[in-house]
Amino acid sequence: MYDAKLDTFIQVVESGSFTKAAAQLFISPVSVMKQIESLENATKVKLFNRSTKGVTLTAAGKSIYNSALQLIKASETAVEQAQNISKNEKQVIRIGTSLLRSGSLLIDLWSKVNSGELPFNLKIVPFGDDPSSMQKMLTSLGDTLDCFVGPGDSYEILNGPYKMAVLENKICYCAVPRRNHLAKKESLDWSDLDDESLLLVRRGQSPELDQLRTEIETSHSKINIVNTDNFYDIDAFNLSEQENYIMETLDIWKDLHPALVTIPMKWDYKMPYGIIYSNNASNHVRDFIKESEKLYQN
Structure with missing residues (x-):
């Protein structure tokens, strides 16, 4: 229903680093970084400020983060409603x-x-x-x-x-x-x-x-x-x-x-x-x- 890379993006925001996000997602840090880079290329905006201490959202990144949360919630609601309709449909x-x-x-x-x-x-x-x-x-x-x-x-x-x-x-x-x-x-x-x-x-x-x-x-x-x-x-x-x-x-x-x-x-x-x-x-x-x-x- 939505780009799965958004899940990775949200996990990086919540973890504060690529390495910690990778551990939560059970994938490699390199895979996490590649997904974020792909997302940045697709949106044509820089999502994170990178430093030795971790990552923080840019202003554009904060906007996409808030929108991503709403999108995922709406997507989950849509799927749940469709499943309920399917169950009740003759x-x-x-x-x-x-x-x-x-x-x-x-x-x-x-x-x-x-x-x-x-x-x-x-x-x-x-x-x-x-x-x-x-x-x-x-x-x-x-x-x-x-x-x-x-x-x-x-x-x-x-x-x-x-x-x-x-x-x-x-x-x-x-x-x-x-x-x-x-x-x-x-x-x-x-x-x-x-x-x-x-x-x-x-x-x-x-x-x-x-x-x-x-x-x-x-x-x-x-x-x-x-x-x-x-x-x-x-x-x-x-x-x-x-x-x-x-x-x-x-x-x-x-x-x-x-x-x-x-x-x-x-x-x-x-x-x-x-x-x-x-x-x-x-x-x-x-x-x-x-x-x-x-x-x-x-």
Whole structure:
């Protein structure tokens, strides 16, 4: 906020000599003298009268000394005020949201905070679920986006520069077209899927779904697996309805497509679901996520 040589100048005035000032500042007398000379050259005035007994201020030096004290005090006050403002200033949390990865969960959580006064300002940032938009969104985490909510069982998230605050493990269901003969069942088992086509994320995208695929291939060969090229977007749900495919899904998407009904399936597959953010997230983003976890558990 000000030239640090002023601190040296004031110490010389208070000590009465370069040597004593150097001892107080834990630097060499030569360094002290060089700083004073630099200050005199910058101001173009002689600051001290030098003698074998020490140094005394010149008239010009006294003027600068008084002004320097005022400047330093004003500078310290300005810094303190700025720090206080910073402490009280709300940080902005940028939450990504899409059709399949809605940020509404976080908004709903924080709307329950007493008095309705949030310690953060929340900004909603929309993105698409198609592969290109998803890639851009993940790349922007920690830069122009702070977090999003969704399933996190993908190799890209697990092995990439991301972290996940798991809120719960979501049970995998089956989405069934309403015109399919299975649509009126309350629950499904493996035999129900015999001779059906099951829409599933292709191998190599998700550890949990890779296990599901392996079980089908080894133990339920009557089920025809239809691959999606990437993780689900709305086109996958449309394809399920158009082609009369059964589809692995989560209950968070049960109302996504009006022509599909979500039915429990008797298997043990689950997806971690939570808040995904960058490894390099700022402290205020990490604080927001920790508080969000507490709110969710309550």
